[in-house]
Amino acid sequence: DIVMTQSPLSLPVTPGEPASISCRSSQSLLDSRGYNFLDWYLQKPGQSPQVLISLGSNRAAGVPDRFSGSGTGTDFTLKISRVEAEDVGVYYCMQALQTPFTFGPGTTVDIK
């Protein structure tokens, strides 16, 4: 199984400041078609998860442009250019290259 790790696991942020979360996989998520099967999800308190970024860097519909995803292979990053109070929650990366799909442990983002 592909193991996903994230860092940091806890991220206190100041509104208006940037934030970054790293995600690493135990094997490459790049397939022969050139897709990186790495997604980012945000689970806000009391809510279902929602997709932020798919295929490594594609911002999902309706997601603010302050969110961006980058990386390839085994190393990926989610960046928030200017954190807003509504961005608090748990951020998960997930690999969808092969089953079993696996999630990272989650990064809890809260306001300082």
Next chain:
Amino acid sequence: EVQLLESGGGLVQPGGSLRLSCAASGFTFSNYAMNWVRQAPGKGLEWVSAISGSGSSTYYADSVKGRFTISRDNSKNTLYLQMSSLRAEDTAVYYCAKVPTPRWFDYWGQGTLVTVSS
């Protein structure tokens, strides 16, 4: 508007069975693979199972293989998860999720809570 509505959760004794349903609307259900993901209380997300749009291909996490069965009725736009031989560690909120091509989870339901306890 895409909607996924799970139902069927509840309290069940260890060793018991339960069937979850996920009613889909707002898209052509048979065109999309569907997945189940669960979240134990206070824990992270765990992928459980996947099924292709036609229902001909299914996939399971090792933790549920042989005990859970995923299926779908495309005429009813409904996804199912038949769970048997339930254990305390199966206690979780179960989410269904829609999967477009190439592959990510673009819509999630609100979840249904399954509690396995005597």
